């Protein structure tokens with residue numbers, strides 16, 4: 669069930685497959701979300717998502733929300749335009765080639781210039797992805813990673829973000845892994861992962877960006893003990909040298925979404 673009030677287009681996109689298949693009559697899932705909030709489309713127009721419980725009333729103005737996302741993107745791009753991108757490449761762990769940064773991102777490679785960011789395999793990057801990528805470049809990596817992993821709750825002012833991480837990444841991971849463990853494990857090979865000694869039923873590190881590893885642990889449910897499946901996402905202790913708190917949470921959320929997509933789970 670999707671929470672009824674306060675939905676924005678970007679929040680609705682979280683509940684869509686993000687395949688941009690066009691079957692709803694819109695060019696992309698994001699365009700469908702906007703059309704949904706404007707009343708042009710209904711939840712039934714997307715045959716690939718269960719939008720039961722979605723309320724289209726009472727939320728913020730969709731066009732202003734979208735405008736805001738694009739405005740933030742333009743602001744970050746403007747900041748990045750004033751930077752020496754070539755000089756930043758090393759600190760970000762990315763390659764500089766022919767006037768652009770080549771940034772490994774999730775299971776793809778992104779070409780980024782001050783004007784545009786696109787996956788070289790043609791897969792669409794929505795504004796959230798682009799804001800994340802430009803933020804990564806803007807931060808520039810101020811210190812080497814520590815190699816020590818901690819929970820998000822150890823970072824300052826993280827209370828509300830911990831709840832977001834729980835809802836959009838950890839709970840989804842726990843549920844999906846308890847149902848489709850083998851499929852998801854196989855799909856991990858599409859990402860930049862590193863095996864680590866198992867501390868749980870599944871433990872691994874995945875690089876969302878070259879200097880943004882997530883350490884993920886999963887524990888199977890133990891019905892006899894009354895314990896549900898559990899997942900925990902950890903970050904490098906110095907992750908805030910590379911991204912702000914909100915972007916770090918988005919990294920986990922986006923990895924979760926993409927992992928399920930790659931595994932064919934919707």
Ligand code: SF4
Pocket residue numbers: 684685686687688689690691692693694695696697700713714715716717
């Ligand atoms: S039909 Fe659904 S999955 Fe396909 S583009 Fe529209 S919203 Fe996205």
